Amino acid sequence: MAQAPLLTCNALLTLTLLLIPCTISVTVSTSKPKVEVHENTNAILACEFRTEKETNPRIEWKKKGKDISYVYFDGEFTGSFKGRASIDGATVTLRGVTQKDSGVYNCEVTARRDKIHLGEVTVTLTVLVPPHSPSCHVPETVMRGSAVELHCKDKLSVPPSVYSWYKDNKPMSTAHLPDINYSLDPKTGTLKFKSVSTSDAGQYRCEASNGVGAPKSCAGQHMKITEFELSLTLVIAVGVGAGLFLLSCSLIICLCCRRGCCRCCRKQKKKGKQKRYLHLHRPTTDPRHYKHTKSFMI
Structure with missing residues (x-):
């Protein structure tokens, strides 16, 4: 019986709070x-x-x-x-x-x-934004044993695309294994070769994907690996070119000397004329050309 007034007070307090505007x-x-x-x-x-x-x-x-x-x-x-x-x-x-x-x-x-x-x-x-066809850079010809980089980029996709490379339509591994001479970064799209060999020649293409739309690829591009013979041919060609250049220079100098264009050539020509003049006017001791000039009486 003593708890009834307490419950009534609580009920009245709750009702009062509800009626007060918040x-x-x-x-x-x-x-x-x-x-x-x-x-x-x-x-x-x-x-x-x-x-x-x-x-x-x-x-x-x-x-x-x-x-x-x-x-x-x-x-x-x-x-x-x-x-x-x-x-x-x-x-x-x-x-x-x-x-x-x-x-x-x-x-x-x-x-x-x-x-x-x-x-x-x-x-x-x-x-x-779904992927767009990425722009790819694949060198046409590289020297065997040299370091090479292949690049792939899609600037329009949102979120940014991740990239994968294919050689002769076969996916290239992104794992770092001892028997693989290249590294592939899926975020930047860069494919790096430490030292290319003849087996690395082939057709390469890159694919961009971001999970929004269908993946897009660039057109396949062929990379050729050249041997040492090409460099030897290049050296021979450079040597032949240098020889022709020197020969041309010699011909020009000779022509210039004949026409008296060069100072050194003019001096040399002048010396030659002086030598010929001295030779023509040198006194002779030949008795046949002796001429009596004075007479003596004893």
Whole structure:
């Protein structure tokens, strides 16, 4: 019997608390802070809010970046979102999203009659892009025993692609084994050979994949491994070229000397003329050419 008044007091206290109106300022939340959608599909940026007294709050959506740009401002969509977006409450639906729509969005709700005027929440949108045909670099001809790198890159896929290489349409291993003379990095798409051999010749192609769409490959390119004979031929060709060059220089110098273009040639020619002049005017001792010039009487 003594506990009845206590129970009655508790019941009255609970009823009183329920009847007292709760004071809740504006609150903003989202049911999905990270949104991932495929390219050319629709993206829903969820934003829910509650206000204390304000019945017509101001709703704004902004996209963060180098320059913050408005998506929804003053009751309408702006920029590239105009005509391709709709709003329900504060939740925005973007139609036909592209890679340019990826980014961080901010939903802001302003309730001027509430004690706390502003509430906001952030939603990150990622537009998934399937692989594109990667650009591949495969050297046409390499010397046996040299180090070689093959490159593969797809700059458009989201998330970034991982790469695999095929030789003659057979997958190349990414494991580091003692009997393999190459290394393959799936993240960068680089295929490195420490020292190529004749068995490494063949057709190479690279494949890009990121789990969003079907993998894409570049066209196969043939790599040829040359032997030492090619370098010997090159040395002979260089030697022949050098000999022809020296011969041409000699001919030019001779022609220049004949025409008296060079100073040294002019000096040499002058010396030659002086020698011929001395030879022609040298006095002779031949008796047949002796001429009596004076007479003596004893």
